[in-house]
Amino acid sequence: xxxxxxxxxxxxxxxxxxxxxxxxxxxxxxxxxxxxxxxxxxxxxxxxxxxxxxxxxxxxxxxxxxxxxxxxxxxxxxxxxxxxxxxxxxxxxxxxxxxxxxxxxxxxxxxxxxxxxxxxxxxxxxxxxxxxxxxxxxxxxxxxxxxxxxxxxxxxxxxxxxxxxxxxxxxxxxxxxxxxxxxxxxxxxxx
Amino acid sequence: xxxxxxxxxxxxxxxxxxxxxxxxxxxxxxxxxxxxxxxxxxxxxxxxxxxxxxxxxxxxxxxxxxxxxxxxxxxxxxxxxxxxxxxxxxxxxxxxxxxxxxxxxxxxxxxxxxxxxxxxxxxxxxxxxxxxxxxxxxxxxxxxxxxxxxxxxxxxxxxxxxxxxxxxxxxxxxxxxxxxxxxxxxxxxxxxxxxxxxxxxxxxxxxxxxxxxxxxxxxxxxxxxxxxxxxxxxxxxxxxxxxxxxxxxxxxxxxxxxxxxxxxxxxxxxxxxxxxxxxxxxxxxxxxxxxxxxxxxxxxxxxxxxxxxxxxxxxxxxxxxxxxxxxxxxxxxxxxxxxxxxxxxxxxxxxxxxxxxxxxxxxxxxxxxxxxxxxxxxxxxxxxxxxxxxxxxxxxxxxxxxxxxxxxxxxxxxxxxxxxxxxxxxxxxxxxxxxxxxxxxxxxxxxxxxxxxxxxxxxxxxxxxxxxxxxxxxxxxxxxxxxxxxxxxxxxxxxxxxxxxxxxxxxxxxxxxxxxxxxxxxxxxxxxxxxx
Numbered sequence: 001x002x003x004x005x006x007x008x009x010x011x012x013x014x015x016x017x018x019x020x021x022x023x024x025x026x027x028x029x030x031x032x033x034x035x036x037x038x039x040x041x042x043x044x045x046x047x048x049x050x051x052x053x054x055x056x057x058x059x060x061x062x063x064x065x066x067x068x069x070x071x072x073x074x075x076x077x078x079x080x081x082x083x084x085x086x087x088x089x090x091x092x093x094x095x096x097x098x099x100x101x102x103x104x105x106x107x108x109x110x111x112x113x114x115x116x117x118x119x120x121x122x123x124x125x126x127x128x129x130x131x132x133x134x135x136x137x138x139x140x141x142x143x144x145x146x147x148x149x150x151x152x153x154x155x156x157x158x159x160x161x162x163x164x165x166x167x168x169x170x171x172x173x174x175x176x177x178x179x180x181x182x183x184x185x186x187x188x189x190x191x
Numbered sequence: 192x193x194x195x196x197x198x199x200x201x202x203x204x205x206x207x208x209x210x211x212x213x214x215x216x217x218x219x220x221x222x223x224x225x226x227x228x229x230x231x232x233x234x235x236x237x238x239x240x241x242x243x244x245x246x247x248x249x250x251x252x253x254x255x256x257x258x259x260x261x262x263x264x265x266x267x268x269x270x271x272x273x274x275x276x277x278x279x280x281x282x283x284x285x286x287x288x289x290x291x292x293x294x295x296x297x298x299x300x301x302x303x304x305x306x307x308x309x310x311x312x313x314x315x316x317x318x319x320x321x322x323x324x325x326x327x328x329x330x331x332x333x334x335x336x337x338x339x340x341x342x343x344x345x346x347x348x349x350x351x352x353x354x355x356x357x358x359x360x361x362x363x364x365x366x367x368x369x370x371x372x373x374x375x376x377x378x379x380x381x382x383x384x385x386x387x388x389x390x391x392x393x394x395x396x397x398x399x400x401x402x403x404x405x406x407x408x409x410x411x412x413x414x415x416x417x418x419x420x421x422x423x424x425x426x427x428x429x430x431x432x433x434x435x436x437x438x439x440x441x442x443x444x445x446x447x448x449x450x451x452x453x454x455x456x457x458x459x460x461x462x463x464x465x466x467x468x469x470x471x472x473x474x475x476x477x478x479x480x481x482x483x484x485x486x487x488x489x490x491x492x493x494x495x496x497x498x499x500x501x502x503x504x505x506x507x508x509x510x511x512x513x514x515x516x517x518x519x520x521x522x523x524x525x526x527x528x529x530x531x532x533x534x535x536x537x538x539x540x541x542x543x544x545x546x547x548x549x550x551x552x553x554x555x556x557x558x559x560x561x562x563x564x565x566x567x568x569x570x571x572x573x574x575x576x577x578x579x580x581x582x583x584x585x586x587x588x589x590x591x592x593x594x595x596x597x598x599x600x601x602x603x604x605x606x607x608x609x610x611x612x613x614x615x616x617x618x619x620x621x622x623x624x625x626x627x628x629x630x631x632x633x634x635x636x637x638x639x640x641x642x643x644x645x646x647x648x649x650x651x652x653x654x655x656x657x658x659x660x661x662x663x664x665x666x667x668x669x670x671x672x673x674x675x676x677x678x679x680x681x682x683x684x685x686x687x688x689x690x691x692x693x694x695x696x697x698x699x700x701x702x703x704x705x706x707x708x709x710x711x712x713x714x715x716x717x718x719x720x721x722x723x
Binding site for chain 2: 010011019023024027032033034035036037038039043044045046047059060061062063064065066067068069078079081082084085086087088089091102103105106107111115118119170
């Protein structure tokens with residue numbers, strides 16, 4: 001078994017938090033993983049991505065070859081498209097529909113959606129709305145993780161355990177908000 | 192044995208702690224910063240070692256050298272261009288030799304994700320005539336760092352660990368070994384070895400040269416350099432170093448049979464093993480992250496009669512940028528496997544930018560307005576978040592070369608007739624390498640304006656502490672001999688805009704040296720304080 005994920009978003013949207021949860025859940029379930037991150041300059045509001053690879057055996061490359069990702073999991077719709085060439089022909093796109101418009105030439109949103117829908121398997125989630133519903137607009141990353149959990153080869157419980165671990169330092173309320181965000185994302189991906 | 196999840200950088204840091212580290216020093220720089228972050232974060236865990244950010248890489252390297260002299264184990268880490276700053280102590284530490292284990296970790300940045308060049312530190316190790324270990328995986332990063340301390344004490348030289356961005360910033364699990372105690376019984380270094388008067392230096396250099404055969408012997412015998420001869424793999428042989436090995440193993444599975452190959456992980460590289468591979472094949476493909484270091488040696492001037500050598504020098508692989516599994520697949524003749532295309536759709540770029548509410552943005556707005564009526568002004572800038580002032584909407588700076596160069600270049604520019612000649616430099620960059628050129632400018636009262644952007648932190652690399660900030664910075668600057676009437680402090684806020692424009696205009700018109708300190712705390716720091 002192997003499962004390759006491109007995580008995408010804009011610096012500050014918390015894609016490394018998504019990675020933390022998946023990494024640790026995978027380890028708990030006895031899988032191997034490698035996860036290449038972007039630090040430094042691009043974290044300041046620029047495009048960021050992480051290559052996250054899960055397998056039941058040794059993983060060599062830290063980077064996913066083109067055309068081999070099983071999933072693009074993105075917290076921002078334009079960023080979803082940036083990595084399309086990494087996706088397998090039958091790979092899944094799990095993307096937020098909430099644009100992050102910190103650039104002046106952001107394309108027409110409908111056109112972005114039209115492109116995303118060209119992927120044979122795609123799920124578009126209004127992460128901003130669901131995160132607000134969960135209690136914090138900052139929890140969009142956990143909404144998207146919840147949506148992606150429908151496809152990931154990981155148990156819902158293992159993922160939730162590490163959401164707990166990730167946020168427990170910030171108090172019970174923050175943990176609850178993020179778990180709620182995860183649940184709402186997961187439900188939305190089924191609808 | 193314990194299994195832990197670590198970044199490549201953190202695997203190095205943990206290995207150092209468990210190798211009996213006494214002290215570690217560094218200056219922040221992507222992709223090396225997380226080594227020191229980890230060491231500082233874990234220094235409270237019953238481990239008694241020193242872990243400190245330093246004012247710059249040269250100072251860090253020299254402090255580590257002092258630890259080695261004392262017979263204790265030291266780690267110094269920085270990004271590749273940091274080694275330029277530390278080159279003087281680094282090269283000469285090979286001459287003095289190491290007493291306590293001295294490990295120099297350098298993180299290269301092929302592809303320049305966060306750097307101004309992609310220099311390859313293996314050349315520095317070769318130049319200094321020391322041993323360099325280049326891990327391919329997290330586990331090797333851990334194991335090699337543990338071993339590097341032993342090798343440093345065995346061969347009595349500093350040992351380099353060369354990382355690249357993809358390993359430094361990739362996360363995976365690592366199995367650790369039992370920790371070792373710190374050194375207790377090594378005597379101090381002897382003065383004849385450590386006082387590099389010409390007579391001593393000549394003798395020490397001879398010893399270093401005589402040591403080379405031992406380093407080569409180590410390289411020939413270590414299990415890190417694996418020679419795999421596969422007669423079913425055809426007439427192609429592959430020489431593959433560092434993390435390029437991962438890409439090779441990833442994609443070679445798609446070939447009918449795996450080619451014979453040599454994994455190179457230590458330098459000087461294993462010459463006999465390389466010869467054995469070359470003898471078995473007709474064509475050699477060299478795959479390495481960074482410059483074509485091994486490839487150039489292998490080609491020499493005349494090549495190898497009857498053999499074809501491929502790599503970065505003949506275009507089989509790109510000469511610049513970072514390797515990918517896809518580039519390696521192409522060099523091995525495998526078909527492309529690109530996925531979905533976005534076709535005609537134009538993907539807008541999303542470059543990094545200054546944060547909302549960043550003080551640098553307000554300083555640049557004021558500077559742009561103050562300077563706009565001068566016919567040919569130049570703003571020399573430096574390394575930090577504020578380098579983003581080169582991009583729209585600011586378009587405020589014309590240079591960024593290396594740490595501290597803004598001040599020295601502004602002086603040179605002013606002496607070549609540029610007016611106004613302005614330097615823009617952050618507080619930490621100023622402490623790192625801006626003080627000495629400002630002293631230079633003060634000495635000749637050059638007609639130039641230095642703007643120190645004091646946000647109180649090293650923001651770009653993750654808000655590490657700054658050494659020259661706040662009121663002590665004002666005193667430091669004044670102490671260099673800057674006229675107090677032309678040492679101004681402004682607070683870059685939108686509501687102070689008109690006043691700040693006025694101050695900057697006044698100093699631009701001054702026919703001598705001015706320093707303006709634009710002081711407001713980084714919004715990232717304010718955010719961190721709120722969260723904690």
